[in-house]
Amino acid sequence: MIGAMANIERTRGNWSEAVALGRRAVELDPRSPSAAGRLAYNLLCVRRYPEAEVAYERALSLAPTDLISIENRAMLALAQGDRARAERIARTPPAGVNSDELAYTFARFEELGWLLD
Numbered sequence: 001m002i003g004a005m006a007n008i009e010r011t012r013g014n015w016s017e018a019v020a021l022g023r024r025a026v027e028l029d030p031r032s033p034s035a036a037g038r039l040a041y042n043l044l045c046v047r048r049y050p051e052a053e054v055a056y057e058r059a060l061s062l063a064p065t066d067l068i069s070i071e072n073r074a075m076l077a078l079a080q081g082d083r084a085r086a087e088r089i090a091r092t093p094p095a096g097v098n099s100d101e102l103a104y105t106f107a108r109f110e111e112l113g114w115l116l117d
Contacts, residue, residue, distance in 0.1 A: 002021050002024050002025040002028065003022070003025045003034065006025060006039075007038070010042055018042045019048075022039030023039060026055075031062060033060075033062035036055055037055075037056070037072070039055045040072065041072055047079070052076050053076060056076060060073070060094075064094050067101060067102060070089060070093070071090075071102075073089055074106070074112060074115060086112075086115055087115050090106050090112065091115070091116060
């Protein structure tokens, strides 16, 4: 429920509230990869990159094959100006991730297929 509230606040443009609710969701359910990923995405959007990196590490430690978190971590690298790192993330799927599925995710959802060229 709190995660959904964070999403609503994000869509309303209430970024500080979205981040605060995201943190609360992680506190209440520290083993939830979706809560960690949602918080990480909100932090990415407000350019709090070091905090977003920590949150993505947490999300991926809980769900290492989550394609959206992998893709968003590449977006974080791009936001920081690190194209080489973003390309490594896109081209080197973790164990248990099908490279074709990862490529599809990158190409479809955020139009990041160019990282795979």
